[in-house]
Amino acid sequence: MNCCAVSGTNSFFNSQARHYEKYFRKKGLRKEQKYLAEGIQQRGIAQADLLEIGCGVGGLHLRLLQKGAGRATGFDISERMLASARQLSTEMGLAAQTQYWQGDFVALHDNAPAAEITILDKVLCCYADVRELIARSTAKTRRIYAVSYPRDNVFVRNAFRAAILFFKLFRVSFHPFYHSPAEIMKRIMAEGFEQTYERHTGIWIVQVFQRKRA
Numbered sequence: 001m002n003c004c005a006v007s008g009t010n011s012f013f014n015s016q017a018r019h020y021e022k023y024f025r026k027k028g029l030r031k032e033q034k035y036l037a038e039g040i041q042q043r044g045i046a047q048a049d050l051l052e053i054g055c056g057v058g059g060l061h062l063r064l065l066q067k068g069a070g071r072a073t074g075f076d077i078s079e080r081m082l083a084s085a086r087q088l089s090t091e092m093g094l095a096a097q098t099q100y101w102q103g104d105f106v107a108l109h110d111n112a113p114a115a116e117i118t119i120l121d122k123v124l125c126c127y128a129d130v131r132e133l134i135a136r137s138t139a140k141t142r143r144i145y146a147v148s149y150p151r152d153n154v155f156v157r158n159a160f161r162a163a164i165l166f167f168k169l170f171r172v173s174f175h176p177f178y179h180s181p182a183e184i185m186k187r188i189m190a191e192g193f194e195q196t197y198e199r200h201t202g203i204w205i206v207q208v209f210q211r212k213r214a
């Protein structure tokens with residue numbers, strides 16, 4: 001991602017951080033996050049280290065830590081999302097088990113820690129080079145790779161196309177991307193993973209993959 005796109009993503013999601021934090025405080029995890037948690041927990045999380053890329057305010061990995069995961073590293077481009085994540089992890093008594101990195105994961109991946117479980121929840125559709133993001137993030141994953149991204153149906157495809165057009169027309173600093181679900185799955189599987197879980201919400205596909213044994 002070029003530096004303008006990174007700073008556009010930073011300022012757009014900075015403006016959303018308060019809303020994300022408020023939602024988590026009031027209602028907890030969203031439906032697709034509950035599915036991700038379910039699919040991940042089915043594979044076992046005891047003492048596992050988590051890597052959440054595009055972690056937002058951190059609700060999902062914080063809940064998994066409460067359920068028995070060991071440590072979590074959260075990456076996000078947005079400074080304010082991470083400020084909320086730090087605040088929530090402190091309030092929940094999980095600060096000693098969390099660390100946060102600000103920036104584009106693809107640019108920082110070299111120094112990122114590897115993890116047993118990697119999560120990208122509604123992040124692939126925020127990034128132009130999905131191929132690179134999948135390649136870099138699967139390379140850091142020892143066991144479980146969990147994702148949510150937009151569904152493949154006419155309604156969702158058109159809604160994303162309309163949003164992309166709207167953001168471009170009104171020169172919003174960030175705009176979303178609609179990547180082909182078939183292509184996303186193909187890329188994840190080509191990195192040595194097999195699928196273990198799938199659920200849908202109105203907008204999102206939620207999938208969990210496990211690294212194939214050699």
Ligand SMILES: C[S@@+](CC[C@H](N)C(=O)[O-])C[C@H]1O[C@@H](n2cnc3c(N)ncnc32)[C@H](O)[C@@H]1O
Nearest residue numbers: 013054055056075076077078104105121122126
């Ligand atoms: C739609 S939000 C979802 C946040 C969180 N996963 C959730 O569901 O509440 C996408 C987040 O991904 C972050 N993001 C997008 N591309 C990223 C990248 N390449 N590296 C790190 N963070 C990224 C954005 O800054 C934003 O906070």
